[in-house]
Amino acid sequence: MRDMDIGSGVNTIFMDPDPDKAREFFAKKSRAMTDKRITVKEAVENYIQDGCYLSTGGFGAVRIPTAVVHEILRAGRKNLGYYGHTTTHDFQLFCAGNCLSKVDAAYIVGLEARGLSPNARRVMQSGEVEVCEWTNYALAVRLKAASEGVSYGIVRTMMGTDTFKMSGAKIVKCPFTGKKYAAVPAIWPDVAIIHVHESDIYGNCRIKGISVADMELARAAKHVIITTERIVSNDDIRSDPVNTAIPFYLVDAVVEVPFGSYPGNMPYEYFSDEQHLAEWMRVEKDPAAFEKFLDKYIHSVSNFYEYLERCGGWDKLKSLREKEVLV
Amino acid sequence: MTQNYNMMELMICTASRYLEDGKTVAVGTGAPCATAMLAQKTISPNLVILFEAGGIAPELPSMPISVGDSRTFHKAVMAAGMSEMMTTCSRGIVDYAFLGGAQIDKFGNINSTVVGDYYKPKVRFPGSGGANDFASMCWNTLIMTVHSKNRFVEKVDFLTTPGYLTGPGSREAAGLPDNSGPYKIITDLAVMGFDDKTKTMVVESINPGATKEQIQENTGFELLFSDNLSSTSEPKPEELKILREEVDPTKLVIGR
Numbered sequence: 001m002r003d004m005d006i007g008s009g010v011n012t013i014f015m016d017p018d019p020d021k022a023r024e025f026f027a028k029k030s031r032a033m034t035d036k037r038i039t040v041k042e043a044v045e046n047y048i049q050d051g052c053y054l055s056t057g058g059f060g061a062v063r064i065p066t067a068v069v070h071e072i073l074r075a076g077r078k079n080l081g082y083y084g085h086t087t088t089h090d091f092q093l094f095c096a097g098n099c100l101s102k103v104d105a106a107y108i109v110g111l112e113a114r115g116l117s118p119n120a121r122r123v124m125q126s127g128e129v130e131v132c133e134w135t136n137y138a139l140a141v142r143l144k145a146a147s148e149g150v151s152y153g154i155v156r157t158m159m160g161t162d163t164f165k166m167s168g169a170k171i172v173k174c175p176f177t178g179k180k181y182a183a184v185p186a187i188w189p190d191v192a193i194i195h196v197h198e199s200d201i202y203g204n205c206r207i208k209g210i211s212v213a214d215m216e217l218a219r220a221a222k223h224v225i226i227t228t229e230r231i232v233s234n235d236d237i238r239s240d241p242v243n244t245a246i247p248f249y250l251v252d253a254v255v256e257v258p259f260g261s262y263p264g265n266m267p268y269e270y271f272s273d274e275q276h277l278a279e280w281m282r283v284e285k286d287p288a289a290f291e292k293f294l295d296k297y298i299h300s301v302s303n304f305y306e307y308l309e310r311c312g313g314w315d316k317l318k319s320l321r322e323k324e325v326l327v
Numbered sequence: 328m329t330q331n332y333n334m335m336e337l338m339i340c341t342a343s344r345y346l347e348d349g350k351t352v353a354v355g356t357g358a359p360c361a362t363a364m365l366a367q368k369t370i371s372p373n374l375v376i377l378f379e380a381g382g383i384a385p386e387l388p389s390m391p392i393s394v395g396d397s398r399t400f401h402k403a404v405m406a407a408g409m410s411e412m413m414t415t416c417s418r419g420i421v422d423y424a425f426l427g428g429a430q431i432d433k434f435g436n437i438n439s440t441v442v443g444d445y446y447k448p449k450v451r452f453p454g455s456g457g458a459n460d461f462a463s464m465c466w467n468t469l470i471m472t473v474h475s476k477n478r479f480v481e482k483v484d485f486l487t488t489p490g491y492l493t494g495p496g497s498r499e500a501a502g503l504p505d506n507s508g509p510y511k512i513i514t515d516l517a518v519m520g521f522d523d524k525t526k527t528m529v530v531e532s533i534n535p536g537a538t539k540e541q542i543q544e545n546t547g548f549e550l551l552f553s554d555n556l557s558s559t560s561e562p563k564p565e566e567l568k569i570l571r572e573e574v575d576p577t578k579l580v581i582g583r
Contacts, residue, residue: 059394060393061393061396062380062395062396062397084454085409086379086394086456088393106456107454107455108453109451110453112356112357112393113356113579114392116453121451124451125447125449125450125451127446133454135455135458136379136413136455136456136457136460138460140413144410156464156503157463159489160492160497161436161488161489161492162440162485162487163454163455163486163488166445166485171502210381210395210408211408212380212408213409265397267397267400268397274392324397327401
């Protein structure tokens with residue numbers, strides 16, 4: 001078997017890729033179709049502890065579970081592991097709370113065409129957060145392998161680069177053709193937080209538009225917290241089962257949070273609040289001003305609706321809804 | 328010479344002419360996306376635009392701010408996910424990857440991860456995102472970037488995304504797909520391709536107003552110049568009109 005191992009990334013794999021340990025966990029997970037509605041606060045209290053490993057759904061500032069991330073900051077959770085597959089505003093938030101100690105990174109510290117987050121850069125340049133390098137596809141395949149109940153997946157990317165060298169991947173040789181591939185370890189995050197369009201009270205969910213890597217994520221994570229734009233009836237779900245993206249037995253908690261992806265974009269519902277995201281970038285340049293800003297928008301508010309109020313309330317939300325639908 | 332366009336507009340108009348009709352292109356945010364939109368509205372109406380988060384062949388109503396925002400699958404033929412997009416690249420169906428770059432070397436290798444020591448970086452950039460995936464698996468990679476000595480370096484601080492790695496045969500030896508790799512580098516001074524024998528950058532076309540000396544002075548390694556060196560055409564009035572009025576009316580990219 002020695003010739004199978006012809007190259008290895010040097011960085012740490014943060015989570016155990018053993019599928020039998022994962023199966024042991026899933027053997028005990030409840031399959032009951034029960035009412036899983038709880039509050040944002042309860043979701044964080046019940047499922048997110050210091051030191052646990054998280055992943056958020058969506059794509060950076062698109063369909064992100066902002067309400068739960070804010071609550072994680074308010075609860076002062078620390079030493080979290082985090083899965084950075086095109087994370088943007090969500091990553092910026094976790095850095096603002098100094099919540100992270102290890103990051104699997106494919107895309108971090110940036111907000112795409114909006115530029116780079118000054119504070120996220122400060123945090124990542126401090127050297128205090130342990131990083132393991134990957135690509136977006138590699139991270140999707142790590143979740144996919146976990147969702148398949150196997151210990152690794154293969155990709156035809158990363159090879160020959162420092163991205164590979166600073167990852168936890170290994171080169172494997174195909175037993176049929178001799179071709180090389182990068183093997184990437186399965187990952188079962190402790191908790192996934194995913195914002196969806198519709199869910200019933202049991203956690204049967206619909207996602208409209210692109211799914212990014214959330215199909216894989218919901219099936220890989222040990223615990224799944226769903227925030228949803230709206231609750232729909234179980235009859236509604238059953239009338240259109242072909243569109244169920246996430247079945248109930250994967251889900252631990254359901255929280256109804258209208259406008260829950262704000263200031264991110266929610267496809268078919270509302271566009272991102274570019275003014276607010278630009279304000280984040282501006283204020284982050286000055287640490288003192290940034291502290292005040294965080295206090296105003298996150299720490300001194302008791303819930304997500306107070307935050308929405310402070311960001312312009314219903315007038316703002318209506319304008320973002322128009323921006324989304326009147327294209 | 329009076330010039331009625333800026334450097335970003337020149338780069339976008341130039342690059343758009345390399346995106347052939349009927350081909351598929353995976354684009355990053357910003358300038359690459361604007362370029363693909365311009366190509367679609369000019370010479371390549373049947374150019375298929377793909378986004379890594381899952382948008383397939385959208386009719387883009389305006390410039391997306393994210394490669395995953397609603398615009399990227401507006402009137403698309405499919406709203407899929409990342410695996411669908413990336414496996415499409417792996418199967419050999421995607422002709423072009425179109426990327427920006429922070430630092431690039433003579434083999435077309437790109438750094439978008441760190442400047443300085445990896446474990447305590449001077450500057451941390453986002454990392455690969457989907458760039459390494461696209462440049463590994465799409466047939467031809469196009470890169471658009473500003474031409475300066477800081478960007479065109481002998482050796483990248485971190486090799487995030489593969490070009491021709493260390494030269495001929497090295498992509499294949501590493502395990503990357505055969506006959507794939509960097510295709511054109513479009514800058515504010517020139518258009519470069521790659522020499523068949525050495526797989527290093529060769530200047531093919533000089534932009535209006537630029538000189539050979541200026542291009543070499545702004546490059547941190549020895550450049551090759553093509554025997555058939557040509558001049559890059561200026562942006563056509565029609566290209567500029569479409570770019571300014573239809574592609575990027577808010578100057579998100581061309582205002583930079």
